Amino acid sequence: MGSCKGEQQQHRHDETHCVLVQGPIIIGAGPSGLATSACLKQEGVPSLILEKSDCIASLWQHRTYDRLKLHLPKQFCQLPLLGFPQNFPKYPTKHQFISYMESYASHFSIQPTFNQAVTSAEFDHVTGFWRVKTQDSEYISRWLVVATGENAEPLIPYIPGIHTFSGPVLHTSSYKSGSEFKNQRVLVIGCGNSGMEVCLDLCRYNAIPHMVVRSTVHVLPREMFGFSTFGMAMALLKWLPLKLVDKLLLLVSNFTLGNTDQIGLRRPKTGPIELKNVTGKTPVLDVGALAQIKSGKIKVIEGVKEITRNGARFMDAQEKEFDAIILATGYKSNVPTWLKGCDFFTEDGMPKTSFPNGCKLYTVGFTGRGLLGTASDAVKIAQDIGEQWRTI
DSSP, X not given: OTTOXXXXXXXXXXXXXXXXXXXXXXXXXXXXXXXXXXXXXXXXXXXXXXXXXXXXXXXXXXXSOTTOBOSSOGGGTOBTTBOOOTTSOSSOBXXXXXXXXXXXXXXXXXXXXXXXXXXXXXXXXXXXXXXXXXXXXXXXXXXXXXXXXXXXXXXXXXXXXXXXXSSOEEEGGGOOOGGGGTTOEEEEEOOSHHHHXXXXXXXXXXXXXXXXXXXXXXXXXXXXTTEEHXXXXXXXXXXXXXXXXXXXXXXXXXXXXXXXXXXXXXXXXSOHHHHHHHHOOOOEEXXXXXXXXXXXXXXXXXXXXXXXSSEEEETTSOEEEOSEEEEOOOEEOOGGGTEESOOSBOTTSOBSSOSOOTTOEEEOSOSSSHHHHHHHHHHHHHHXXXXXXXXX
């Protein structure tokens, strides 16, 4: 361990220094990192969170649009040990969720070390410790918790000709409001929850969104008979087989929303919950976009063949002009860029197995189950590390 000093959670700003951390190092101060830190405290285990940005929940604070609300009711999105305030609505807004995160960190006295972008993390098999390097420091610990999640970086697909387009091209991570696109023709590439909601927001400012649907997609009503669709599905799965629950969801969906195939949104052959479990692809929960598609205010278009200087050519040979392009193409993990010397993650940055493994490497927020999965991961990880902590 040589030159390392046994000081925990230091906040010095020396040019280069080495810190021995008594508890786990947690990478990422989003909901996953905060939840894990809080659960570890409950187990009596200290931890150090390293965060590359200057705030907690940076994805929510810097990379989400103004009108965003939680897609699921708040009871499915709360973190362990501290729920949402009772006066929050059923579907909290972006700003309410951020305030909840800030209150959560304050309640558990969680103080991440900000502006520490991890450049490498590697397990030292000789000492049995993790060495985590940032731009100016090295942190050493027995345990490493990867809490950067599935949505660490914008996913930018290759689209022929996109660099020739004369107008603005932005990812939804940079989109704030449709007010910037009043009365413009906007090409939105992607038909997931973000693509649908951006199109809906654009409509509110009299823009003309054209949404590219590259593959099949399940669209479900956010609520069925006044109850959360997700909540109903979770309740039914306790009593019925998955395939039967999928059939019931689609039956009610078709009754409520109509046949989406007729408006260019073809459903996959696999049911929505089964598809989510197998591929991680989340069904779209409709909050109003479908009505705008049916009215013609949101145009549905098949795949893009290439982008031109003034617009795009499509697979069906159509060519249209646009003022702007928005990429609603999702996010990806960034773990492969900094996790070195182990093969516990795929090339796409997803963990191959659940925790723990021989290197005391843990992951939280990679289950494809959103905040509900994050809460479950955090509790299990804290319990596992807590048991080890008490034997040291």
